[in-house]
Amino acid sequence: MKVLKFGGTSVGTPDNLRVVKDILSAGKEEKQVCVVSAFGGVTNLLHECSDLAAAGDESYQGLFAKIEARHLDTVKELLPVKSQSGTLSKTKILLNDLEDIMKGIFLIGELSPRSLDRVLGMGEILSSNIIVDFLNSEGLTTDWGNTGAMIKTDSTFNNAIVDFSSTNQNIKDFFKSSADLVICPGFVSSNQDNVNTTLGRGGSDYTAAILAAALEVDTFEIWTDVSGMMTSDPRAVSSAHPIEKISYQEAMELSHFGAKVIYPPTIQPALDKNIPIKIKNTFRPQDAGTTISADSNGSKQFVKGLSSVKNIALLNLSGSGMIGIPKFSFRLFKALSEAKVNVIIITQASSEHSICVGIDGNDVEASRAAIAEEFQFELSLNKVNPLEVEEHLAIVALVGDKMRDHVGISGQMFAALGENGVNIKAIAQGSSERNITVVIQERHLKKSLNVLHESFFLSEKKRINLFLVGIGNVGGTLIQQIAKQQEYLSENEHVDLRIVGLANSKKMYFDEEGIDLSKWKDLLLNGTLKMENAAFIQSIQNMNLRNSVFVDNTASAEIAGLYNGILSKNISVVTPNKIACASSYENYQELKNTAREYKSKFYYETNVGAGLPVITTLNDLIKSGDRVKKIEAVLSGSLNFIFNNFKPGVKFVDIVKQAGEEGYTEPDPKIDLSGVDVMRKILILIRECGVEAELSDITADSFIPADCMKTKTNEEFYAKLEAHEEHFQSLVKQAEDNNARLKVVATYDDGKASVGLKEITKSHPFYILEGSDNIVLFNTNRYADQPLVIKGAGAGAAVTAMGIFADIMRIANS
Ligand SMILES: NC(=O)C1=CN([C@@H]2O[C@H](COP(=O)(O)OP(=O)(O)OC[C@H]3O[C@@H](n4cnc5c(N)ncnc54)[C@H](OP(=O)(O)O)[C@@H]3O)[C@@H](O)[C@H]2O)C=CC1
Ligand SMILES: N[C@@H](CC=O)C(=O)O
Numbered sequence: 001m002k003v004l005k006f007g008g009t010s011v012g013t014p015d016n017l018r019v020v021k022d023i024l025s026a027g028k029e030e031k032q033v034c035v036v037s038a039f040g041g042v043t044n045l046l047h048e049c050s051d052l053a054a055a056g057d058e059s060y061q062g063l064f065a066k067i068e069a070r071h072l073d074t075v076k077e078l079l080p081v082k083s084q085s086g087t088l089s090k091t092k093i094l095l096n097d098l099e100d101i102m103k104g105i106f107l108i109g110e111l112s113p114r115s116l117d118r119v120l121g122m123g124e125i126l127s128s129n130i131i132v133d134f135l136n137s138e139g140l141t142t143d144w145g146n147t148g149a150m151i152k153t154d155s156t157f158n159n160a161i162v163d164f165s166s167t168n169q170n171i172k173d174f175f176k177s178s179a180d181l182v183i184c185p186g187f188v189s190s191n192q193d194n195v196n197t198t199l200g201r202g203g204s205d206y207t208a209a210i211l212a213a214a215l216e217v218d219t220f221e222i223w224t225d226v227s228g229m230m231t232s233d234p235r236a237v238s239s240a241h242p243i244e245k246i247s248y249q250e251a252m253e254l255s256h257f258g259a260k261v262i263y264p265p266t267i268q269p270a271l272d273k274n275i276p277i278k279i280k281n282t283f284r285p286q287d288a289g290t291t292i293s294a295d296s297n298g299s300k301q302f303v304k305g306l307s308s309v310k311n312i313a314l315l316n317l318s319g320s321g322m323i324g325i326p327k328f329s330f331r332l333f334k335a336l337s338e339a340k341v342n343v344i345i346i347t348q349a350s351s352e353h354s355i356c357v358g359i360d361g362n363d364v365e366a367s368r369a370a371i372a373e374e375f376q377f378e379l380s381l382n383k384v385n386p387l388e389v390e391e392h393l394a395i396v397a398l399v400g401d402k403m404r405d406h407v408g409i410s411g412q413m414f415a416a417l418g419e420n421g422v423n424i425k426a427i428a429q430g431s432s433e434r435n436i437t438v439v440i441q442e443r444h445l446k447k448s449l450n451v452l453h454e455s456f457f458l459s460e461k462k463r464i465n466l467f468l469v470g471i472g473n474v475g476g477t478l479i480q481q482i483a484k485q486q487e488y489l490s491e492n493e494h495v496d497l498r499i500v501g502l503a504n505s506k507k508m509y510f511d512e513e514g515i516d517l518s519k520w521k522d523l524l525l526n527g528t529l530k531m532e533n534a535a536f537i538q539s540i541q542n543m544n545l546r547n548s549v550f551v552d553n554t555a556s557a558e559i560a561g562l563y564n565g566i567l568s569k570n571i572s573v574v575t576p577n578k579i580a581c582a583s584s585y586e587n588y589q590e591l592k593n594t595a596r597e598y599k600s601k602f603y604y605e606t607n608v609g610a611g612l613p614v615i616t617t618l619n620d621l622i623k624s625g626d627r628v629k630k631i632e633a634v635l636s637g638s639l640n641f642i643f644n645n646f647k648p649g650v651k652f653v654d655i656v657k658q659a660g661e662e663g664y665t666e667p668d669p670k671i672d673l674s675g676v677d678v679m680r681k682i683l684i685l686i687r688e689c690g691v692e693a694e695l696s697d698i699t700a701d702s703f704i705p706a707d708c709m710k711t712k713t714n715e716e717f718y719a720k721l722e723a724h725e726e727h728f729q730s731l732v733k734q735a736e737d738n739n740a741r742l743k744v745v746a747t748y749d750d751g752k753a754s755v756g757l758k759e760i761t762k763s764h765p766f767y768i769l770e771g772s773d774n775i776v777l778f779n780t781n782r783y784a785d786q787p788l789v790i791k792g793a794g795a796g797a798a799v800t801a802m803g804i805f806a807d808i809m810r811i812a813n814s
Contacts, residue, residue: 002027002219005035005186005208009225010282011127012040014077019282020131021138023223024181028140033175033215035147035186035208036131038123039074042067043201050119053102054111064102068095071126078134087133091126098122113157117198121148124185124204132183143179147207148188150174153197160189160197162210171214184211202263209277213269220270220277222262227281228290229254229261232306236446237453239460243290246304251277251292253399253435254305267292295401302402303409303456306449310442311361312344312393314426317371318354321383329355331374339363339370345395345428345437356426358439361391393425394445397437398452404433413438416455419599420546421570422448443544451546461494464812465545467501467571469536470553471524473663474576478553478801483517485805495812501539503531505554510539533562541569549601549811551804552577555667567594567602574807576606576800582680585692601814603807608635608681609774609794611803617790618688621780628689630779631748632787635681637772637795638664638672643732643742644771652728653721660714664772664795670717674709675700675744678755682746685776686753693753701756703731735759741767765789772796 004027006020024032038046045067052060072095075087101118105111128144135142150170153160175182186204189197199206205222212220226234228242229251246254248271255264261279270277276293322328329348332355336343345358359367371387378384403409410429413436417424426439440448454460466482468475482497489495498514502524509515509527516523529535540548550566552559552575560580563573564587573595581588581604595602608614621628634640638659646655656673659665664672671677679698686693702709705727708720721728735742740759743766747754760766769775774794777787793799 001031001217003033003212003217004221006223008037008040031180033182035184036128037204039127042123053106056109079137083137117157118196121188124187128183128185141179142181145182145184147184151189153189155191159200168214205263205266209266209269213273220275223280223282227287228279232449232453236449245291250304254307302400302406303398304400307397309395312358313361313364314390316356316388319384335370335374339366341367347426392442393439394442397435416451420451447546461496463496465548466499468551469503471504473797474800475553477797567600570598570600572601572811574603578607578680581684601811606800606803607684611799612792626780626782628780633746633776634743635678635746639744641772663797673704675755678746682753686748699754703757
């Protein structure tokens with residue numbers, strides 16, 4: 001024997017009812033007891049209609065007509081014409097009865113809990129009767145089971161308590177001689193005087209569970225409009241998926257905290273008789289659904305699901321007069337209970353100086369009044385402080401039987417939330433360790449659920465949300481590389497990398513779901529949002545996405561000045577822009593400290609040597625206890641390119657322009673040719689070694705005539721270089737005469753750093769440095785005889801974008 005329950009959506013339309021018929025037909029080899037809800041939406045309409053009637057509002061009649069039409073139309077659409085009349089008259093009799101009750105409510109202007117039960121239960125009575133006739137007309141011999149009479153309760157109207165001994169006997173008696181298919185109304189019951197009661201909203205699940213337990217069936221199925229209990233709320237977490245197997249206790253925890261697939265009291269009768277409950281999707285019967293049973297059948301997943309509840313308020317009662325006084329908590333809970341306020345979570349620290357309770361946000365005023373009254377005396381003596389109330393909060397809970405077997409789950413939970421800037425207001429965990437609950441601000445709920453889902457479900461892809469400013473040579477290449485790699489990263493690295501914000505100096509564009517990278521240029525350039533730094537940052541904050549990373553691909557000091565604020569919002573920063581790390585030592589250090597304090601990441605590997613692993617290698621040396629004694633390096637890709645290609649007969653300015661076209665120079669080439677770019681790089685390297693230096697501490701000999709440096713535009717600069725052609729020709733000629741090559745070399749030795757153009761002879765390792773390559777030699781305590789050498793392309797969009805990409809992936813993998 002099998003008990004099935006179909007909810008409001010499953011029986012909501014004639015088409016859906018035909019699907020239900022197919023499911024019942026497929027199971028007809030077995031005796032089936034089928035509990036149905038009211039047609040979808042009808043219970044709410046009945047409630048609204050009776051409220052209007054009680055308020056003396058005649059418009060209740062219009063609403064009633066709508067309810068009536070819904071049922072009569074369903075009969076006409078479902079049943080063949082020849083079998084309609086009997087069902088129509090039966091339905092009309094029930095509706096007339098209901099209309100009389102509504103009229104009575106209207107006339108006396110009152111809706112008692114008892115009348116409400118009478119009205120609301122009619123939804124199930126009507127639906128079940130129509131369904132019985134429909135199934136019979138389809139050739140399935142079907143009885144109607146009067147659960148309203150079978151299930152006996154006390155007289156707590158609207159949420160009655162079941163008397164199991166009489167109920168179980170009634171059920172057994174009825175089903176001894178019933179047909180092989182019986183349709184029963186859910187939700188309805190009656191007291192010992194046969195007055196209608198109901199089992200509480202969602203009570204149809206409970207009806208089915210009572211029948212399943214009384215009949216000790218093998219199978220109990222709840223058919224609904226989702227494919228089982230989900231790992232999280234799918235409206236917030238797009239990758240939430242059905243949980244295949246779950247224990248009774250886990251299901252209770254999840255359904256108490258927001259996973260509304262099953263009405264919580266349903267589980268107890270099934271648990272008492274050890275009957276597995278299957279949650280199935282009426283519209284996707286092929287899906288496995290969720291099986292709730294005594295244990296989660298060897299599942300290895302220790303966090304089974306996340307649940308959440310919105311609109312939570314925290315009440316914090318504190319005071320010196322509370323410490324060591326046993327009755328305080330009793331009085332607090334008594335006051336709340338008398339005010340009919342349900343306490344959702346409780347936390348109290350061992351100091352006993354305060355008790356914090358979480359309640360439904362709608363109960364704040366009632367709680368405030370009740371607590372003020374209860375503690376009037378203590379408040380007047382300042383033994384209790386005025387109640388602190390914090391609203392607009394949400395609960396998030398991790399649920400899983402096996403959490404108790406794993407150390408560090410709460411640590412993982414708090415770290416994941418903390419790294420994403422989510423502050424935890426309160427925590428509760430019982431000794432069963434089956435549920436770890438935190439209270440957070442409601443505006444962080446979606447982000448928190450996603451962060452936790454990513455953190456605890458192994459199959460999950462980690463989503464990284466990128467905000468890119470600067471889409472020129474380097475930024476544009478980075479976008480191309482990301483577009484090309486997205487699929488690979490998703491499949492092989494479980495990283496879902498999306499660009500959600502883009503800007504150049506004029507426009508900005510956002511798409512929370514990820515910008516379509518096949519047309520990012522059109523989207524940005526034809527967009528209407530003007531780029532403003534404050535608005536860009538505000539949008540990042542408003543979107544409040546998990547794992548947000550700000551990528552600065554500009555050479556702008558203004559954008560570099562935003563990093564500290566961004567890092568302090570728990571948003572990581574990745575940048576090839578050297579301005580921040582080469583600004584004052586104080587600012588450089590503050591950025592590192594902010595990143596550390598807020599657990600955001602600040603990565604700038606491409607500041608030195610573009611894509612070459614210079615900074616990470618240096619960091620590895622330092623962290624492992626090595627000491628850098630000397631650095632010798634060629635750190636400018638553009639200058640190396642220029643001096644490698646500047647030969648007699650070639651104009652210096654043309655080579656400089658070519659270096660720009662190849663993407664090696666800075667947006668302002670003066671920065672390269674003046675040596676400032678190399679000064680910044682050596683400064684960054686020695687700072688990473690722990691030296692507290694400023695840019696002004698680096699000595700530099702410029703080979704550029706002073707008037708070149710006074711130009712404002714690149715064109716003026718090129719014109720001045722052309723005017724000084726002879727100067728540059730003489731430099732190269734002199735080097736050639738000395739059998740040497742020109743290189744701009746950065747040196748750090750004996751605590752001093754310098755940058756200058758040098759003639760490098762054949763015996764030096766820098767002599768053969770080709771193209772735009774960089775080279776760095778680190779002499780350290782461990783690399784004492786031979787330096788550690790890093791060499792390779794040190795400029796260019798492709799290698800720089802790759803280095804930025806690698807920094808982003810370090811964040812994704814952290
Ligand atoms: N080229 C290389 O080999 C390497 C470069 N780098 C660094 O990479 C960075 C980018 O260089 P590159 O791509 O060549 O430069 P580009 O000039 O090609 O691109 C700069 C981009 O930044 C934008 N931008 C400038 N100022 C702002 C602002 N205030 N707000 C928003 N966007 C702005 C520009 O927009 P718009 O077009 O509207 O002005 C443009 O999209 C530089 O910091 C450079 O030092 C680092 C290592 C190697
Ligand atoms: N302009 C720079 C590019 C990298 O920082 C260079 O020439 O090396």
